[in-house]
Every structure is written in structure tokens, then in C-alpha cells.
Amino acid sequence: MGDxxxxxxxxxGRPGRGTGTQPSSAARNLxxxxxxxxxxxxxxxxxxxxxxxxxxxxxxxxxxxxVADLERGPVTTRERHPLRGIPTSxxxxxxxxxxxxxxxxxxxxxxxxxxxxxxxxxxxxxxxxEYGFDAExxxxxxxxxVRPIAEKWFRVEVIGAENIPAEGGALVVSNHSGTIPxxxxxxxxxxxxxxxxxxxxxxxxxxxxxxxxxxxxxKSGATLACNEDAERMLNGGELVGVxxxxxxxxxxxxxxxxxxxxxxRGGFVSAALRTGVPIIPLSVVGAxxxxxxxxxxxTLARLLGVPYIPIxxxxxxxxxxxxxxxxxxxxxxxxxxxxxxxxxxxxxDDPMLxxxxxxxxxxxxxxxxYSLLMKRRSVFR
Amino acid sequence: xxxxxxxxxVLVTGVSRDLGRRFARSLAADPEVGRVIGVxxxxxxxxxxxxxxxxxxxRTPVIAKVIAKEDVDTVVHMSVIATPGSAGGxxxxxxxxxxxxxxxxxxxxxxxxxxxxxxxxxxxxxxxSSRDPAMFTEDMGPRRAPREGYAKDVAEVESYxxxxxxxxxxxxxxxxxxxxxxxxxxxxxxxxxxxxxxIPRVLGFDARLQFLHQNDLFAxxxxxxxxxxxxxxxxxxxGILMLSQAIxxxxxxxxxxxxxxxxxxxxALRSARVADFSPEQLAFLTYGRGVDTTRxxxxxxxEPAFTTEQAFADFISLLPPTGGYTDRMLAALEQQLVGxxxxxxxxxx
Numbered sequence: 001m002g003d004x005x006x007x008x009x010x011x012x013g014r015p016g017r018g019t020g021t022q023p024s025s026a027a028r029n030l031x032x033x034x035x036x037x038x039x040x041x042x043x044x045x046x047x048x049x050x051x052x053x054x055x056x057x058x059x060x061x062x063x064x065x066x067v068a069d070l071e072r073g074p075v076t077t078r079e080r081h082p083l084r085g086i087p088t089s090x091x092x093x094x095x096x097x098x099x100x101x102x103x104x105x106x107x108x109x110x111x112x113x114x115x116x117x118x119x120x121x122x123x124x125x126x127x128x129x130e131y132g133f134d135a136e137x138x139x140x141x142x143x144x145x146v147r148p149i150a151e152k153w154f155r156v157e158v159i160g161a162e163n164i165p166a167e168g169g170a171l172v173v174s175n176h177s178g179t180i181p182x183x184x185x186x187x188x189x190x191x192x193x194x195x196x197x198x199x200x201x202x203x204x205x206x207x208x209x210x211x212x213x214x215x216x217x218x219k220s221g222a223t224l225a226c227n228e229d230a231e232r233m234l235n236g237g238e239l240v241g242v243x244x245x246x247x248x249x250x251x252x253x254x255x256x257x258x259x260x261x262x263x264x265r266g267g268f269v270s271a272a273l274r275t276g277v278p279i280i281p282l283s284v285v286g287a288x289x290x291x292x293x294x295x296x297x298x299t300l301a302r303l304l305g306v307p308y309i310p311i312x313x314x315x316x317x318x319x320x321x322x323x324x325x326x327x328x329x330x331x332x333x334x335x336x337x338x339x340x341x342x343x344x345x346x347x348x349d350d351p352m353l354x355x356x357x358x359x360x361x362x363x364x365x366x367x368x369x370y371s372l373l374m375k376r377r378s379v380f381r
Numbered sequence: 382x383x384x385x386x387x388x389x390x391v392l393v394t395g396v397s398r399d400l401g402r403r404f405a406r407s408l409a410a411d412p413e414v415g416r417v418i419g420v421x422x423x424x425x426x427x428x429x430x431x432x433x434x435x436x437x438x439x440r441t442p443v444i445a446k447v448i449a450k451e452d453v454d455t456v457v458h459m460s461v462i463a464t465p466g467s468a469g470g471x472x473x474x475x476x477x478x479x480x481x482x483x484x485x486x487x488x489x490x491x492x493x494x495x496x497x498x499x500x501x502x503x504x505x506x507x508x509x510s511s512r513d514p515a516m517f518t519e520d521m522g523p524r525r526a527p528r529e530g531y532a533k534d535v536a537e538v539e540s541y542x543x544x545x546x547x548x549x550x551x552x553x554x555x556x557x558x559x560x561x562x563x564x565x566x567x568x569x570x571x572x573x574x575x576x577x578x579x580i581p582r583v584l585g586f587d588a589r590l591q592f593l594h595q596n597d598l599f600a601x602x603x604x605x606x607x608x609x610x611x612x613x614x615x616x617x618x619x620g621i622l623m624l625s626q627a628i629x630x631x632x633x634x635x636x637x638x639x640x641x642x643x644x645x646x647x648x649a650l651r652s653a654r655v656a657d658f659s660p661e662q663l664a665f666l667t668y669g670r671g672v673d674t675t676r677x678x679x680x681x682x683x684e685p686a687f688t689t690e691q692a693f694a695d696f697i698s699l700l701p702p703t704g705g706y707t708d709r710m711l712a713a714l715e716q717q718l719v720g721x722x723x724x725x726x727x728x729x730x
Contacts, residue, residue: 134623210585211586214511
């Protein structure tokens with residue numbers, strides 16, 4: 001036919017014009033050019049070998065579509081046996097493509113490094129510190145998983161990250177809210193991304209009593225909120241995070257949002273006074289709205305030995321879907337460090353001073369919360 | 382009084398057990414020590430070197446006669462045992478531990494020659510719970526007082542030793558709280574746990590473990606005999622291993638199961654005499670324990686030769702791996718995909 005000027009761009013090389021039974025000559029030419037290239041690979045690999053099939057890991061699944069688009073020739077209409085599966089060559093091509101997608105052009109050494117990492121994990125050839133903190137897993141999995149949620153879902157905005165000292169011990173004191181302590185995870189990721197330091201959270205003893213949670217908490221650098229551990233970590237020059245409101249904070253009803261609860265017994269202040277590290281007040285706005293807590297089942301909570309069983313507008317009514325947090329807008333503001341090294345020796349044993357400093361920290365966070373709330377246009381923007 | 386250091390006479394209890402015998406033998410070879418007298422109910426099996434063995438029951442006043450007759454000036458108490466083992470049931474074990482210590486201390490108090498007492502205690506005295514601090518220092522106690530078993534025995538032994546130290550201020554009392562002793566030939570609840578072909582562990586928990594190599598145990602006891610420093614000291618190798626990490630290093634498969642199931646499996650294994658699984662071990666394998674060893678370095682002046690990691694590596698060097706399929710699969714994958722030239726080239730991390 002004389003339709004030489006019609007180049008089938010939009011059909012991606014498929015013989016697309018006409019009735020479909022007779023491809024155009026242009027299409028036939030294109031198809032003919034591509035076919036012999038794939039020929040040698042295809043027949044040899046009709047029966048996929050079992051180990052080869054397992055090779056492509058989870059990474060290749062999403063990347064398979066572009067491979068089909070870019071490299072594969074025109075679609076053949078030859079019937080394949082339904083049980084034959086995908087030929088190994090396709091698996092390999094997909095895998096290589098996926099590797100290129102994930103690791104870039106220089107994928108071979110990158111992949112080798114990744115496999116070496118996997119092997120190190122499998123053979124236990126890594127180091128944890130005395131609290132059980134596994135920096136590798138925290139950086140590669142925990143923070144990597146929290147980061148997109150924090151950036152894309154909550155659109156976290158960090159203010160005053162320069163108030164966090166670049167080195168040496170410091171105590172970050174934050175308000176606590178959100179029914180599930182998501183704010184702790186987001187703070188962990190935000191601090192790591194802005195300063196490169198790892199926040200070492202202090203957790204309630206319930207955290208270390210619960211299976212799975214306790215193992216994860218230790219791996220991500222948490223330790224028990226007790227004076228011994230807090231002082232040990234601060235003396236060791238770590239950046240320690242504490243949420244003195246505890247369960248009173250995260251389990252408070254939605255109507256009490258942004259009202260700071262009692263700040264424990266001020267144990268964190270005496271730990272800071274004893275070690276002479278600065279206290280950095282952190283105000284988190286946005287975490288209150290992710291799971292608006294409208295009800296509680298105290299009887300069931302007592303029965304299970306947990307502080308509360310939350311009821312939100314979506315949980316438990318929507319089941320697991322109710323666990324999706326609302327996409328509120330988050331603001332994190334780190335305040336001016338409050339110095340504790342100027343008090344004389346033995347200040348930590350003066351309860352009045354400890355209460356005063358506790359109130360000072362609490363007031364700072366409360367005032368910052370109000371000003372941040374003024375700044376935010378609405379809950380979601 | 383024996384003033385000449387070379388003429389020191391050391392009494393070692395609990396020499397019928399392997400660790401006690403090995404320690405007494407190495408101590409007898411020490412030129413600074415004149416004589417080593419080993420005491421136990423049953424004679425030790427194996428080479429005892431230059432040690433002279435006296436068959437005596439420390440639960441009876443006979444021990445006082447031995448101390449008086451032999452002019453003993455240093456007593457090393459090593460016979461606080463973790464499991465009944467061959468000794469019999471739990472009541473025998475408790476008697477050996479508690480009554481034995483009381484009799485021994487009474488004998489030491491009677492003899493004016495005894496000027497140095499070294500007690501091998503255990504970090505078990507700190508217990509293991511969810512409310513534990515990350516690292517126990519010597520001044521801390523258990524969060525929950527132990528109510529039974531080895532932990533209670535150790536706590537009682539320690540309180541008797543403290544009482545003795547009060548009554549005999551002229552006698553230097555060194556208490557060494559040792560972490561789990563591990564080594565290729567050590568038989569203890571923790572080593573028999575790790576020798577299981579498939580290792581049960583508590584679902585959802587990962588214990589922090591610290592080990593002390595057997596050579597370091599001998600070294601620290603010998604160090605304490607040579608340089609008497611009164612006080613209580615934690616003794617452990619540097620660093621921490623997580624239980625999951627330890628099991629991965631052994632390349633043995635593990636089965637996570639709920640805590641109560643691990644407990645009942647443990648008691649079943651114990652009654653079947655497969656493994657010496659002690660009840661307080663369950664809490665230890667759930668929550669783990671870490672001890673601070675600053676005082677061991679600064680005051681006692683002892684430096685362990687093996688870190689926790691090295692001690693464990695030495696322990697598993699003789700154990701054949703029963704798992705490790707994942708690693709072999711990954712290694713094969715590495716070979717196939719990136720070629721042999723690239724393997725090991727990854728320097729990430």
C-alpha cells in the first residue's frame with residue numbers, strides 16, 4: 001500500500017492500523033526488523049528453570065512494564081501454553097532492567113554491594129551498641145519507610161533544626177499526641193534527615209513488655225525511660241528524645257488537643273541537670289489530628305493491660321482502613337536550647353529547681369504550639 | 382600470718398566441675414602461689430596438675446578443719462552452681478549453694494589466717510525483666526527480687542558474703558559477678574541451649590546477651606588472687622550480641638514461639654535430659670541483660686582478652702551449622718548474577 005507516510009508512532013510499533021488482520025507494510029517492516037533480534041533468545045528458554053525463576057526479587061514487579069515497552073518486539077499472537085509461564089529470558093531481562101532502575105547505570109557493583117549487605121544480615125555479621133541499637137537497619141528500613149510518609153503524606157515542615165547541637169549530648173523534649181506514637185517516628189526521621197544524628201528515644205516500660213514492639217524499639221535505638229539509662233546515654237554524648245506526657249499525651253481525647261498534659265515527675269530534667277546537657281523543646285503540630293480520639297473502652301483496656309483502646313471516627317468501624325492516618329499538615333519546631341550546665345553541683349537534688357525547669361520547658365512548648373497553630377491555615381494545609 | 386607472697390595457700394571449692402578444676406590447675410602452675418587445695422564432694426575427673434585435692438563437703442564443719450590445718454590464706458569460692466546437673470535435685474543444689482556458702486564463710490570467719498576471699502558470683506543476680514536499665518552497674522539491684530532457683534541462691538549467697546565482709550573487715554572480699562561463661566568445652570544452661578540443633582526463641586523479643594570467655598574467667602580469678610582488691614565487680618566481655626544475631630552467626634535455624642511455650646519446651650528438654658534449661662533462663666532469653674564493666678577496668682584493673690563477639694565466635698567454632706541455607710543461596714545468587722570477580726567487592730556499610 002502507498003501509506004508510507006504513516007508512521008505508527010502512537011501504536012508503539014504494533015501493527016495497529018486497519019482491521020487488524022492485515023498489518024500495514026510499514027508495520028510489517030518494523031515488525032520484521034525487530035523479530036530476528038529476539039529470535040535466538042526465545043526458543044532456548046521456553047522451559048523456565050526453577051532457581052532462575054526465583055531470582056528476580058520484589059524489585060522487578062513494578063519495573064516489568066517499562067521493559068515490555070522498551071525492549072520487547074512486537075507482540076506475537078502465537079498461542080503459548082498457559083502453564084509455560086514467563087520465559088526465563090524475560091525474567092532475566094526484567095531483572096536486569098529492574099536492577100538498572102533501582103541502582104542506576106552502574107548497577108553491577110551496586111547490586112553486589114546490596115547482596116553483600118543481605119549476606120551480612122543473614123550471617124549476623126553486624127554490630128549493635130549496648131542498648132541494642134542497629135544503625136544500619138534503622139537507616140535503611142525504618143527511616144527510609146517513614147521518610148516518604150512524613151514528606152508526602154504529612155508534608156512535615158521543620159523549623160529551627162539548627163538548635164540541635166551537631167555533637168555532644170542533648171535532650172529533646174517533645175509533646176506527645178496522636179493515639180499511636182507516630183510523632184516519635186516522624187521526629188526520628190526528621191532529625192536524622194536534618195542533622196544526620198540519630199535520636200535515641202526513651203520509651204515507657206509498656207513498650208518493652210510488648211512482643212515485636214520491644215524488639216523493634218531496641219533496634220531503632222530506644223531504651224527504657226529510667227534515670228539510669230537517660231543519664232548513661234546523655235553522658236555517652238547521644239541525642240536523647242523524651243516525651244514526658246507519655247500515655248496521658250497520646251491517649252487524650254480529641255477535644256483536649258494541643259493542651260499539654262502533666263510532664264511526668266520531671267525525671268528528664270534531673271537527668272539533664274546531672275549530665276549538664278541542653279534541653280531542646282520540640283513542639284509538634286499536626287500529630288493530634290491523624291487519629292482523632294473520640295472514645296475509649298476502659299474496661300477492655302484494663303482487661304488487656306494497655307492504657308486505652310482508641311475509638312476514632314474510622315476505627316474500629318472501617319477495620320484496617322481505619323488505621324490510615326488523616327493527612328494533616330505537620331509542623332515541627334525546635335526551640336532555643338535551655339542550658340542546664342550553669343546550675344551549681346547538686347542542682348538535680350533540689351526538687352523546687354527541677355519543677356521550675358520542668359515548667360519552663362512545658363510553657364515553652366505550649367506557647368510554641370499556640371503560635372504554630374496560628375501559622376497553620378487549616379488542619380490539612 | 383603468711384607474709385611471703387610465694388607461700389600463699391589457696392583453697393578452691395567446687396573443683397569437681399570442669400571450670401573449677403581447670404582454674405585450680407592453672408592457679409597451681411602460677412609461681413606466685415605456693416599451694417592450691419581443691420575441695421569438693423566428689424573427686425575431679427581429669428588432670429588436676431599440682432593441685433592437692435581434699436575430699437570434703439563444704440556443707441559440713443569439716444571444711445573449717447581443712448582451712449585451719451592447711452594454713453589457707455586465700456579462699457576462692459566457685460561452687461555456686463546454676464543447675465543441679467549430676468548433684469541431684471533442686472533441694473541438693475540449694476543446699477550446696479546456700480548451706481555450703483554459709484559453712485564456708487563460718488569456717489573463714491573462725492580462721493584468722495584467711496585474709497582474702499574471692500567469690501565467683503553471677504550477673505544472674507540482676508534478674509531480667511522489661512523494666513531493667515540497659516546496663517546494670519554494681520550498685521543496682523534486680524527490679525524484682527528473685528523468688529526461686531539459681532537467681533535466688535546467688536542473691537542469698539551474696540548477702541551472706543556481704544555479712545561476712547562486715548564481720549571480718551580485715552579480710553578483703555572480692556565478689557566477681559561474671560556474665561554467662563562460654564567456651565568450646567563449657568557445659569552450662571546457656572551453652573546447652575545454643576547446642577540445640579534447632580533453637581527455640583521467644584516470639585517478638587530479642588534479648589541482649591553478654592558473654593565471658595572461659596579463659597577470661599580463669600584470668601580474672603587469677604588476677605583477683607594476685608591483686609586483692611575488695612569490692613564487687615561485674616565481669617563481662619565487651620560489646621553486646623543480640624540473640625537473633627547470635628543464632629544467625631551460628632547458622633542454625635530457630636523457631637520463634639510464645640514465651641510460655643519456650644518455657645514448657647525447656648522443662649520438657651530438662652526432664653528428657655537433652656538440655657540443662659533452667660527456668661530463670663526464659664526471662665533472660667526474653668529480655669536479656671547487660672552489665673557495665675567500668676569498675677572492672679578502673680578499680681580491679683582487669684581487661685578481658687575476648688570480647689563478647691570473640692568469645693561467642695570461639696564457642697561456635699566447634700559447632701557444626703545446621704542451617705545457613707539462605708546464606709548459601711545468596712552466595713550462589715551473587716556468583717550467578719554479578720560474577721565471581723565482583724563477589725566481596727561490596728564495601729557498603
